[in-house]
Amino acid sequence: MTQITTGQPEPPSQPPALKRAATGAQRSMLRRVLGELVLYWSARIGLVWVAVLTVLAVFAPFFASSHPILMKTAEAESPGERLTVLTRYEPGSWSSPLLQHLTVADVLLPVVLFGALAVVFWRGVGGGRKLLAFMTFAGLVVVLGLWREQLWPFVTGGHETWWRDWQDWRGDVERVAGVPPRAPVGPFAWWVMLWVGLVLMVTVSALATAGTVMSVAGQAGRPQTFWPIAGATVAGTALWVGLVVWLGLAVWLAGLVLGVAGVVLAVVYRHDVPGRALGATALVSALLIGGWLVHAPVSPPRLTIFEQYRDAAEAGEIEWALHPPVPYSPDDRLRDQRGMRFQPPDSDHILGTTQFSADLAANMIHGTRIALSVGFISTGIAIAIGIVIGGLMGYFSGIVDLLGMRLVEMFSAIPTLFLLLAFVAAFGANLYIIMIIIGLTGWVGYAVFIRAEFLRLRQQEFIQAAQALGLPLWSIIFRHLLPNGVAPVLVAASFGVASAIGYEATLSFLGIGLDTEASWGLLLDQALRGGAFNWWIAVTPGLAIFLTVFAYILIGEALRDAIDPKTQLRNT
């Protein structure tokens, strides 16, 4: 009865450092896979390329813009004299035209990136939860960004966005249909939108901030980590408030960054949530942050004159200026210079110029945004739908499987490219519609992969064991089935990202894609325009598309090996 421990071959005792590490948080599966992934050279190359693209996309205006990052205008020769070219600037003053001309997207992308980094480096939280926190955060940021971009003009009075478009469109339709013209209707009660928006944002931020504070306090069981985290939270918030005053939204979003991650963490550490007074504190801080929003001072002028800086420099109105590495915006058509169409690379335009006399390098840099977002978002939509539908089919089988497979067959019959063409023809080129269509038609492959994997795994005893332990359905599907069955999907996803980039490039190349934003496919289209083969326009976007697709395939291949714990490089 006592000799229970005999018989097992005892492994050599572990070094003490290892034992200590084991008592902390368990290494999550995601972290293991990522740690494993970077051991593959192919994955390193792919990741570096994607990281470079990400940095270029997120900080595109800081890499390529006609607006100087920092500028000091010349002193006035006599008091009261105005500048003749830079009429919006005071003589002898410091300013940052680049910051003033940032769009909502320019601001939100770094916020999302920093939020992602903060989530990644937040210690003591599992990988799956981090991913969930980040997805929630990024989703909220996008929604709020749209709110800021589309509804904010109602508040400030400059409602010349979709409302004006819609009015014009309806006016056209009514004129064609012969409806007698009626008195123009003003924007529907803008103050309702203001208050609904404000209440919504204050509520969300109150919850979010409360979550942050409680989750941080909830970790008080580990005193050595509580104060650093609390200090970093306070310092980070103060930094944001101090540095980014010019954008109230960013300050508010900083609260959201911490907050949304906090809500998730608070749920995780719900067993030791300590205080309620924290809630009141959080509410007050959320109100303060909401107050910042009301005073958001960023409003890029709708009319941008890019050549004014060059003109001003020539006129001697700029005393000193710091320009981005590529001192041209993608929309800067060099109106102040003649004969700049289709210029091959030279010292001024390192990659040459385009059909519209714009700098190719600037267009390439700003085009990374579309290249990355089309791939990621459309594949993300497709994977999300595919995992849910395929998972349900595989787990429940029977009638669910039967109906699901019929749905799969219906969607497999849709020719994506022709659907895209039809939509673009009917509704005009809209990046989001393109992404959604690619996502809505592309989930079929992922769904059948997941279904097949789940059907196989469902019979495995560890799933029965998980059921016998009383684990809830979501845990069985997302924690136990999904990580075991996701490997083929991740590999397929790398091809999905690649093909989504291809779709967008194809549409642009055919001339029916986006025409307002810089895109690699659009540039490629210009290689054959103008009656000659413009080799520099063919090589640069073509190579970029090829490298990006190749990088995703490299990552997918390495991911497939890394996700399988039996092929660990580290042990061999």
Added chain:
Amino acid sequence: MPDTPASHESPLLEIQDLSVSFPGKGGTRFMAVDGVNLSIYPRQTLAVVGESGSGKSVSAMSVLQLIPTPPGRYERGRILWHDHAASHSADPTDLLALDDRQMRKIRGRDIAMIFQEPMTSLNPVYTVGDQILEAILLHQPVGREQALQIAEQALGDVGIADPIARLKEYPHQLSGGMRQRVMIAMALACQPRLLLADEPTTALDVTIQAQILELLRHLQNTKEMSVLLITHDLGVVAENADVVAVMYAGRVLEYGSVMDIFKRPLHPYTCELLKSMPVLGRRVDRLPTVADGATVPDDFPQGYDVAPHKVEVEPGEHYGGAEAKLYEVEPSHWVLATAASAAVRDKATPPRLTYRREPAAAAT
């Protein structure tokens, strides 16, 4: 006879007239479990023996409602769970009537299960620690640090050396016996009242098998737990069981204490089954098999008829005859039989046997 049917003691779990069917050939439904009656008392080991497809595993999995429906279907019966401490009422809970949410509270916390194949019953992508912690955090109101201590304790209890290091390891880094110990540790970490062990040692070699069984017995004694042991290994039964139920074709053929079953088998199938066991030192060319039409023992108790054994059971047919029920033909010894006279026809009783062997006897 060591057992004294104590009227004051109620069984922990009672399976009453359980029938589970699966779709068979040509639209018919095949009865995998056909009117099974079983009962387990606290701290008792009930061994369910039978060949493959006799319905042992289906019966055990029905206790936790783990049979996928569809294709399976619970046709009849009740599974009564008498856990007065948990329900605060004298009435037993019918486990088959619980919905999924209520069932999840029972699974893992009150009734745990371990499986045959330790190689595949741990999730390969999570560490041992992750998997044990998930179960503990789900069922016990403790924080992560405490759960880690419970997990360490549980791994220590099942005789795993250096549990802290083991918590970090992945299942494929452990040997088969080690994995089965981890499974047992995971099942026992939440202190269940009943452990369903579905052929826990079949996939292990004989040395490890003995260790695991000894471990189970030891844990059963220290943690006051009942065990439903499913096996087809009669040696395991003789060593470990208090009470034995012999199953064939979805029916319980014989039910009695381990002494009675081995010393005085009454059902023809059981008799032949025991004869087919090799005996150390006896030289035979061929071991006898459970052949069609095995004979009824000469001294079968008066008043009951028992059908000869039949290998093939047609769909829709009940093994032993449609009228056959479990009768207590001898004191504390139930056999699937039909009543020969009207006088005993209503004396069919569900098997209830509180017999437990002495802990000292168990250790031999």
